[in-house]
Ligand SMILES: Nc1ncnc2c1ncn2[C@@H]1O[C@H](COP(=O)(O)OP(=O)(O)OP(=O)(O)O)[C@@H](O)[C@H]1O
C-alpha cells in the first residue's frame with residue numbers, strides 16, 4: 001500500500017477482534033478507498049459485522065469485545081488513547097441490518113443527530129432535515145407528513161429514513177450492515193441506487209450476502225472466510241481476509257480457489 | 269344504641285339547637301370533676317399520657333385559651349364550672365354537642381348488625397332490639413362511612429370518630445416515600461442497566477436487590493427504628509427546626525423506612541422497564557454519536573417511562589398498606605391533630621385500622637371496617653391511575 005494521502009479513508013492494520021478469549025476475526029490488513037463502495041462478503045459468522053463495527057468503535061458497547069491492531073482514519077489510530085469513541089461515531093456513521101427508527105416523528109428522527117451536536121435553531125434544523133431526506137431519496141414521499149411517526153413508514157422507507165438520519169450529522173464514512181436484507185426487491189433497488197449516488201460524496205462500506213448486490217454496487221470487494229481450530233472442550237472459529245481487490249477483478253478472476261467457490265455458491 | 273337520659277328532656281328542646289354556653293352548662297352539671305379533667309386533657313391538650321395537675325392553669329395550658337381569672341389557680345383546685353369554662357373557650361358548639369351526647373346523655377352504641385341483614389331483615393333486627401334488656405334502646409340506621417368520616421379527627425366517641433389524621437398521615441408519608449424512593453430507585457436501575465459492567469461486585473448487588481425485595485416488612489421496621497429513629501434521631505426528630513415532642517418517631521422516619529422497603533421493588537420494576545427498551549434503539553443512538561447519558565436521557569428513559577411509572581405506582585400501593593414497620597418505627601397510638609409537617613408525630617390508615625380492631629367495643633370494629641373501605645378505595649384509585657398514566661404516556665410515544 002503506497003501512501004496515497006486522501007485515497008484511503010480507513011486503513012486496517014493487522015486487526016483482530018476477540019469476544020472474551022474467543023477470536024471472531026484475525027489479522028485483517030486492508031484499505032477502504034475514499035468515496036468508493038467497499039463490500040464485505042463471506043459466510044455467516046465469519047465476522048463481517050464485527051469488522052464493520054471496528055471502524056466506528058461500536059464494539060466498545062460490547063463489554064467482552066477486545067480489539068488489537070490499528071485502524072487508521074486520516075492517519076490517526078481510532079483505538080489510540082486520546083480518541084473519543086463518541087467523536088468517531090459522528091464521523092463514521094452506521095446503518096443497521098434491521099431498520100431501527102426511533103419511536104419519534106420523521107422530523108425528530110433526522111434532527112436527532114444535529115440536536116446532539118447542539119443545533120437548536122429551527123430554520124437550520126428544517127434545512128438539514130430537508131436536505132438529508134432529499135439525499136436519502138425519501139423527501140418526495142414524506143415531505144407533507146414530517147410529523148408522522150417514523151415507525152409508520154414501510155420497511156424500505158424506514159431504512160431510507162435511517163440513512164437520512166445518518167447523513168444528517170455529515171459523516172465522512174457510512175457503514176451499512178446488510179442494509180437490504182429485510183427489504184423487498186423494489187426497495188432494495190432504490191437503496192442500491194441511493195448508495196451509488198451517495199458514493200460521489202461519501203465513503204461507503206457495506207456487508208452483504210448477495211453476490212449480485214456486491215457486483216452491482218461495489219467498487220471493491222473483500223472476501224472473508226472462516227478458519228477453525230479444535231481446542232480441548234471447544235472449537236474456535238474466526239474469520240480471516242482471503243482476498244481483496246476491485247470488484248470486477250475479484251468476481252471475474254478470483255485469485256483463491258476459496259473465493260471462486262464462494263462466489264459460485266459452492267460451500268465446503 | 270342506648271341512652272342514659274332522654275336528650276330532649278334535658279334542655280326542653282333538641283340538643284343540636286342549643287348554644288355553646290347551654291351545652292357547657294349541661295356538661296358541668298352532669299359530669300364528675302375527674303372526668304372533666306380528662307376531657308380537658310384529651311380535647312384540648314391532645315396528649316395521651318398523664319398530666320401534672322398540681323401546675324397552675326397558665327403553665328399547664330400555655331398556648332391555649334383559658335379565662336384570665338383562672339390563670340394562677342392550680343389545675344387540681346378547679347371546680348366543675350371552672351373546668352367547663354375552659355372547655356367552652358376552646359371547643360366549638362358541634363364538639364360540645366358531641367361531648368354532651370357522650371358524657372351526659374350517655375349515648376352508646378350497644379350493638380350493630382351486618383349490612384346484608386340491615387338491608388334484608390329489618391323486622392328481625394327490630395324484634396331483637398325490642399326483646400333486648402337494654403333500657404332506652406333505640407334503633408338507628410347509620411352509615412359509618414360518609415364524608416364526615418373522612419374529615420373528622422380521631423375521637424374516643426365512635427360515632428363521631430373519623431380518619432382525617434390517619435388519612436393525612438398516609439398521604440404525607442407516601443409523598444415523602446416516593447420523593448425519596450423514586451429518584452434513588454430509577455437512578456440505581458439506570459446505573460445497573462446502562463452503566464455497570466457485569467463484574468462480580470455488580471452481580472452481587474443485583475442478587476442482593478432481588479433478595480431485599482423478599483425481606484419481611486417488619487425487618488425494615490426494625491432497621492428504620494435503629495437507623496432513622498435512634499441513630500439519626502437528632503435529624504428525624506426535627507429538633508433543628510424546633511420540634512421537641514416527637515422523639516424521632518416522625519413522619520420522615522416512617523417515610524424513610526417505607527422508602528427503604530419499596531426501594532428494591534422500584535429498582536427491579538425500573539430495571540425491567542429499561543431492559544424492555546429494544547437494544548436497536550440504543551445502537552441507533554450511539555451510532556449517531558450520542559454519549560451514554562444522551563442515549564439514556566433521550567431514548568431509553570422516554571421509552572421506559574410507562575413501565576417505570578406503572579412499577580412505581582404499584583410499589584406505592586404496596587407501601588400504602590404496610591402496618592408492621594410503621595408500628596415498629598413508632599406510629600402514635602392516638603392522634604387527634606392533623607400532622608403539621610414532616611417532623612410531626614404520625615399515624616396512618618393501616619395503623620388506625622389495626623388499633624380500632626384491637627379495641628374491645630364493637631363499634632370500633634365498625635369504624636375499622638369503614639377505614640378499610642377508605643384504604644381500599646385509595647388503593648384501587650392508585651392502580652387505576654397507573655393504568656391511565658401508562659396508556660396516556662405510551663400513546664404519546666407511539
Ligand atoms: N456480542 C457478542 N458477544 C460474543 N460473541 C459475539 C458477539 N457478536 C458476535 N459474536 C461472535 O463473533 C462471530 C462473528 O460474528 P459476526 O456477527 O461478526 O458475524 P457475521 O459475519 O456478521 O455473520 P452474519 O453474516 O450471520 O451476520 C460469531 O461467531 C459470533 O458468535
Ligand SMILES: [Mg+2]
Nearest residue numbers: 048049050177
Ligand atoms: Mg452480520
